[in-house]
Amino acid sequence: MNTYINKMTENSIMHDPAGENRFKNTESVLFWLESKRKTSSLSVKTIPFEMLDQWHFDKETYNLLHESGKYFNIGGIRVSTNFGFSKSWDQPIIYQPEVGLLGILTKKFKGVQHFLMQAKAEPGNPNIVQLAPTVQATESNYTQVHKGRAPLYLEYFFNNTNSKILVDLLQTGQGARFFKKKNRNMIVEVNENIKSHEYFCWLTLWQIKELLAVDNVVNVEARSVLACMPIEEISYSSFSKTAELKTDSNGYFVLNRDLFGSIPKTGDVYVSMNIIIGWINKMKKIYTLDTKRIPLKKTSRWERTNFKITHESKRFFSIMAVSVNVGSREVAHWAQPLLTSDSYGIAGFIIKKIKNIFHFLVQAKVEAGNCDVIELAPTIQCSSIEGMVQQKEKPPFFDFFINAEPDQVKYSTIQSEEGGRFYCLQNRYMLIEVDETRLAEVPENYMWMTLDQMMELVKYGYFNIYARSLLAYAFIG
C-alpha cells in the first residue's frame, strides 16, 4: 500500500460539493483514507481482562458477558464432526444472536452506478480505518429499539418510497469463530440527491475493484455486500454507458465479461445447477456436525490468564481485551474483548479455464458455528499458514498456493477480518490459475463451478465469508 501512497499527490482529489465521485484514481482514494486515519484519531491499547469496563466473567460459567446482556458474548462450544483431521474439540466462540445490517447505497451519476462507501475506524483493523458499507449497524441500532442516534443514511434502507431495494440477503459470519451468525446484506438504489458527509465517498465498481487489490483497504463487511451485487441489474442498466465512459480512463466502472461468458451448454464439462445442488445436499448428509454450547470454564485445553484466553498449544486463536479511545465516534471511550491470532491465514480458490470459461474449485467445508453443517468455502481456507507448513497433514491443495509460479497468481492480497471483533486477524486471499488439464479428479467435497453458478448460490446464502471476499473481487475482475 505504501507504494501507492508515495505516488499520490493532494492535487488528485477533485472538489465535489454535489457528493459525486471525487476521485480521479485509486491513489487519491487511498490518500483520502489516510487523511481520515489522522482525523479519526482512534487509539487501541491492550488491557488485562479486569480493566474491561462493563464486561465481566460470569462466576458460574466463566463466560465473558456484557452488562447490557446485548452486544455479544464469548462462551464455549463442544464440537464433533467426521470432517477433516480433528474429530472433536472444545473452543471459545462468539455468540451474537442479533442480525446486523450491512448496507450500501448506490446511485447513478451520468448513468454510471456509484456506491457510497464509508471511511470507518474499527479497533481491530491493522490500519484502523478501512472502507466500509454505507451503514454497518447492529439490530437494536437499526430497528431503533433504543431511540438513540441513528447511523447516517439509515433512513434510505427501510420504508423509503424513493429508494429501490436491489439486494436484501442474509449472509453468514466466520463459522469457526461465530456461532450461527447472520447479517442482512443490502444494496439500495436512490435517485434523489443525497447529502454528503465527511467520512463518505461515492465510488464506481471499477474503483472498488482496484482497491480490492490493495492490502487492507476494503473491509470484510463491504466485501460481503459487494459479493451480493445484482450483476444482471447493473449490467443491463448501466453497462453500455459505462463501456463508453471507460475509454476516457477516468476510472469509471466497466464489467469485464471475460470471467463470465455463458455456461457451456454441452459436453461432459458442464455441471448443471441441479447437480451442484444435489452435491450440496449430499455433503450435508455425509458430513456430521454436532455442537453443544458449554460454559467457557469447561472448554477443555483452553487456559485463561489476566490478558488472554489461549489454547494450551498456543495455536488457533486467543481472546484478548482492548481499551479504545476515539475522536469521531458517538462513544468517546469503550473497552471490549477481541479475538486474535499470531499467524496469517490463507483463503484461496484454484481456478482454471474449462472450454474458455473460468471455473472455481469450491470446497464444501464444516465449521463449528455453521448453521447447516457445511458451507461452500474457497479451495483452501486455513487459519495459519505457518502452522500448516510445519504440519505433516496439510490441507488438500495447500502446495498449489505455496508453490504457485508468479504467472499463476491472478490475485494475492492481505485482508483483515471484522475489525469490531477481531484484532489484526489477517488472511492472504489468492486466486491461482492452473492448466485446463490439471485436477480433472478432485476429492468428493470439491466441485468445479463457473462464476455465474457461484453468483446464483451466493443469493441463497451457501458461500461462507471467505469465499465471498474472493467473489467480490472475481466478479468485478
Add this chain to the structure above:
Amino acid sequence: MNTYINKMTENSIMHDPAGENRFKNTESVLFWLESKRKTSSLSVKTIPFEMLDQWHFDKETYNLLHESGKYFNIGGIRVSTNFGFSKSWDQPIIYQPEVGLLGILTKKFKGVQHFLMQAKAEPGNPNIVQLAPTVQATESNYTQVHKGRAPLYLEYFFNNTNSKILVDLLQTGQGARFFKKKNRNMIVEVNENIKSHEYFCWLTLWQIKELLAVDNVVNVEARSVLACMPIEEISYSSFSKTAELKTDSNGYFVLNRDLFGSIPKTGDVYVSMNIIIGWINKMKKIYTLDTKRIPLKKTSRWERTNFKITHESKRFFSIMAVSVNVGSREVAHWAQPLLTSDSYGIAGFIIKKIKNIFHFLVQAKVEAGNCDVIELAPTIQCSSIEGMVQQKEKPPFFDFFINAEPDQVKYSTIQSEEGGRFYCLQNRYMLIEVDETRLAEVPENYMWMTLDQMMELVKYGYFNIYARSLLAYAFIG
C-alpha cells in the same frame, strides 16, 4: 376419467418389445392403467385399530408404532404460530425420519426424451393404481440395509457409470401432515437398453401433461419429481427434434414456451431473484413457528375410538386403519394406519400475464411440520372446501377460485395425495387467470413470480408439495 375410458379401444395399444413408447394417445395409457388395476388385484378394507398387525399404541404415549421401529409412526405435536387464524393447537402428525427415494429414469428414443413410469398400486389411492415414478423406495429399501429384494431399476440410480444424474434434489412432504419429511427426487438419464417390465411404460412429457389434466392418474410422488424437471437440459437436447415430431400428432413431447418467455428486464413489474429471496427471508423472520413433539395421548381435543382418531369438531382429518391384500406385491398381506378426511381440499394459483409473461401469485405459508418456518405454497391451499364455504373467515383469494368464470379456469383437476399414507385424500388443483389490472396490491405474504423464477426456487427446495403438483403441470403446459 370414464369418458376417456369409454372412448378407448384395445387396438390403440401398440405392441413394443423394445420397451419404447407403446402408446399412441392418452386414452391408450388410461386403458393400460385400467388393465393394471385388474391384474394388481389389491383390496383394501377398513379395520379396527386392534386388528392392526405389527402395530400397537404405546402404553405410555398412545403413539401408534410399527414393531420394527422403522417404517413410520404417528405421534402428537403442539403448535403455536403467529400465522393465519388459529394461533395454537395440538394435532396428530406422521413421523417418518427416513429420506425416501423418488426416481424417474429418462431415455431418448429417436432423439425424444421419454420417462419410465410405473403403474403402482397403493392402498390409499381412490382408484388404487396410478402412474408413479420408476422407483419409489424407502431409505432402508434403497440403501439395501436389509439386503432384501431391491426395487426394479434401482441399480440405475446409484453408482452406475452408464447413467447420468440430471436431478438429485431434496423436496418436502405435506407440512401439515408430516413432521419435517424430505424425499430425494431424482431424474436419471440412461443410454443403454433397459429391460422392460410389465408394470412400466415410457412416456413423453407431452403425454404426461395430457395425463396430468385427468383426475387421479399421475400420483403425487411423480408430480413432485416432474416439478424438478431440468427444463434447460431437456429443451436444448431434444427441443428441435421433438418440435418436428410434434407435427405428426403422435403425442411426442414438445415444450410450449408461451408460459416461459424470458423475464422482463425493465419496468416496475420485474421483481429480481434478489428481491424474492429477500422477501422469503423476511417471511421467515416475521412469522413464527414453535412446535413440540408431544405424546398422542396429550393432544388436546383429539379423541380415539376403535376405528378412528378424530378431532372433537370432526373437522380437519382423522387416522384410520386398513388391511390390504395384494396380488402383485412382494408382501401378500399387510395392515397399516392411513390418514383420511371427509372433504376435498383445494390448492390453486391465481395467474396473470404481466407484460405478456405469466406470473403466479405465490403464498408464503406456515405449516406445522415445515423444516424452516415457511414454505412457498399456492395462492390458496386449504384442506376442506366445504368447511371454508361455511366459515366466516375465509382464506384470502378463496372467492377467486369458487366464483371463477369458465374462461378463467386454465386447469382444474382432482388429484389424490400420497396413497401409502393417505386414504382417498383428494384436492382440487386449479390455475385461475385474472386480468393484468387485477390484484396489483397483495398481502405481504404473497408475491408475483414468473415460472422461470419458480423453477429456480424449486431447485433450492422452497416450494411445498401442493405448489409442486401445480408446477408439474404448468411448466409443461
